[in-house]
Amino acid sequence: MVVVLILTSCSSSTSGTGQNQPQQQAQQPPAQGSGPVDVSKSESSVVKVIEASNPANIPAAAKNRPDTLIVGTTAPSGKFNPIYADSVYDSYVTELVFDGLLMNDEKGNPIPNVAESWDISEDGKTYTFHLKKGIKFTNGQELTAKDVEFTYTAIADPNYDGPRMDSVMDLVGYDEYHNDKEGKVPKLEGIKVIDDYTISFTLKDVKASALTSDFGYGIMCKDYYNFEKGNIQKLKDLFLKPMGSGAYVFKDYKAGQEIDFEANPNYWKGAPKIKNLIMKVTNADTVIQELTTGGVDVDIVAARPENIKMLQDAGFINIIYYPSNSYGYIGWNLRLDKFKDKRVRQALMYGLNRQGFIDAYYKGYGQVCNAPVSLVSWAYTDDINKYPYDPDKANQLLDEAGWVKGSDGFRYKDGEKFVIHWMTYTGSKYVDTLIPIVKDNWGKLGIEVVPELMEFSTLSTKVYDEQNFEMYNMAWSLSIDPDPSGIFSISQDVKGGFNSVGWRNDESEKLIEQGLRETDQQKRKEIYQQWIKLANEELPYLFLSYSDDAYGISSRVKGLKISPYEDWTYYIYQAELVNP
Missing domain, CATH: 3.40.190.10 (Periplasmic binding protein-like II)
Known part of the structure; x- marks a missing residue:
């Protein structure tokens, strides 16, 4: 669709080529x-x-x-750099200022941008891009293959702490370059500058999503952003002085x-x-x-x-x-004991009247979400648990998980009261509508919910950069390809990565890997629908809403x-x- x-x-x-981006709802x-x-x-x-x-x-x-x-x-957070922008709003800035190798058409197919053409090797592992001549950065320098090499090598830097590592992790030599803290590996083997207008990227294995997920990031001018390996702070010092080849300065x-x-x-x-x-x-x-x-x-x-x-x-x-190509969700910190048992997460899904919230807020312009994929994705499936509002089922699951109601009506386990500190953002009627419903519904289950409101940019810092939260809510503006690795892979469970909730599931990793290596779209669809059913069962998030x-x-x-x-x-x- x-x-x-x-x-x-x-x-x-x-x-332009879309990438996963966090955003606020409403x-x-x-x-x-x-x-x-x-x-x-x-x-x-x-x-x-x-x-x-x-x-x-x-x-x-x-x-x-x-x-x-x-x-x-x-309000953006001020990370105005194509490899560090970690919200939709910061990315708008970088999209105005920078251009990437590729873009996409309205159907999501990759099309030329800075690269006027590309070739893929017979084994599907090497992508060779031919750059358009005469593209100038706004400082007057011509954009060449050395700038492309610099941009992608920066993502592989040992001290890179942004969310885009998934775009280079599959490159030949990534581990050797990234893990080299002493500067003994000066080049990333999988990136080769052939001449000023030709550059190749060689992967360790086939990656079906590569064209739509990895080659749309804005190209940085090497001479302007240059830093010694390991000293990536120099690049970050220029967040508020972005300079690229884009339509606007x-x-x-x-x-x-x-x-x-x-x-x-x-x-x-x-x-x-x-x-x-x-x-x-x-x-x-x-x-x-x-x-x-x-x-x-x-x-x-x-x-x-x-x-x-x-x-x-x-x-x-x-x-x-x-x-929209997006969904709203509530994320919980799976590193905390209270959220580790999936029965607790399932209870919270059953125990929240999500349809009531959708009806109250969207009034016909939204619907309940049950999986981390958008309705417009070719991988979407409706053959999953719908988690209808069922307080009895929720209470049963909480009892089974050992959270027992005390005489005060609240639930306890091993002497700990079930209290959830929920970080959310100000200036949103979506949040204003959601808070009383969550507090009421979960309160009836014996769970105390304590909302903590802050600016969206502050919330993003706490969630992604610090991983300092119990629960939060946001929305995802999704990439074109349904590959979930950029959000849910274990490799993203690092500070600055997008797997802020810390979901680590071996079956998920296996399916993600299979989906990336399969180039037949129908077979990929079957793999991703298996993954969707797994996510629907395990609930790394409380899936909340689809909207227009x-x-x-x-x-x-x-x-x-x-x-x-x-x-x-x-x-x-x-x-x-x-x-x-």
Whole structure:
């Protein structure tokens, strides 16, 4: 189920390779993009479009900035680097500033970007990329194979502590290079610069997801970012001074407020039509007002009837919504004794009225999630346990797991009271709706829940960088390929990795490995559906919600294409502002 929407009147193509990214719910922006075609001519009936009833009713606040596009966003954490960005919001910044070897079309197929073509060896292990000549970084230097080599070698550095290690771990010589703390291995054997415009990557084994999962990261300029092996801190010191070959040049960052960009006049795909771009921080309490008053031109909103109506009433806003390539979940720290028994995790699933939450919050624009794969994925299966709301079953499982109710109504095991400290984020009606339901439902089971609210960027740091939490909730904006290794593999169970919950399951590792080595998609589908059933049984997360993505887009914005597999950043250079 692949859907695409384009706002304008021409036509377009291409897009960017998606990777797994954490995000907050309610104002969640998973996969979008940009391009052309009339908003009324959706390429799929799955995409729903509500056209502006009065396109000329654009507020003066927007009309008075004819050369500036403002896009609403959740506050990023400031990791503005393509191999360190660990949220959707930081990745929007890197997608504007950097370009990767490959992109993808609206169906998720890899297509050329910095690499104009590629070859795959007969044994399926070596990928050779031929780079487009004449691409310049914004400092004037030409992008060559040495910059590609530098970017991917940096991910393999012994002191790399970001979430993208899965893109290089299968390379020949990775272990030798990564584990070399004394600098005796100067090169990563699996990466070979053939000439200025040709580079090859050789894997230890076949990796079916490689093209769609590993070669979309923005290429860094070696001369600008260069560091001695092991001293990767030098690269991190430039988080707030990103420099790449992308459509926009990073100008300023006001933490918690906005990020400012200026068009790259020498962009190799053509100078962007919009001179200035601002990513402005909004939240669930401000997003509708910002859109309807012209404070922002584009933003994602929770797909709920009242939000849709308020945007419609403004008259000048086009609204599009479609099933997102994402899901919402609650994560628990499996390193803690209270969560180690899967019967406890299953009890918490049965004991939470997830359908009641979906009905209360989404009101027809979402549904219950039971597995870590999106509805738009070719690997999706509905043949799994649905965990309907069943307090009796939940109580039974908790009893079996040794958590017994005391005279005060709370459960205890070995003298420990069952208390869950739940870290979540501020400024979200999704969270505001969820908290009382969780506290009530689990409270009736004899479990005390203590919510701790904080900024989303702070939560991300505690969850991924520090792994310092008991329970949290977020959403995943998913990659195109259903390979779960980037989130659930044991290799990601490190600080900075995406397996923040610490799920370590041998059967999962076996199935992940099988899925990566199988190139027949039907056979891969069968493998991943086995894995989905395992995850549904073991519950590394409490799977919570699927939702529609809904975007409000001012009628003065033309050329913005959106789909589950494309970010709004991918074709931003083609977008333009036209006031009626």
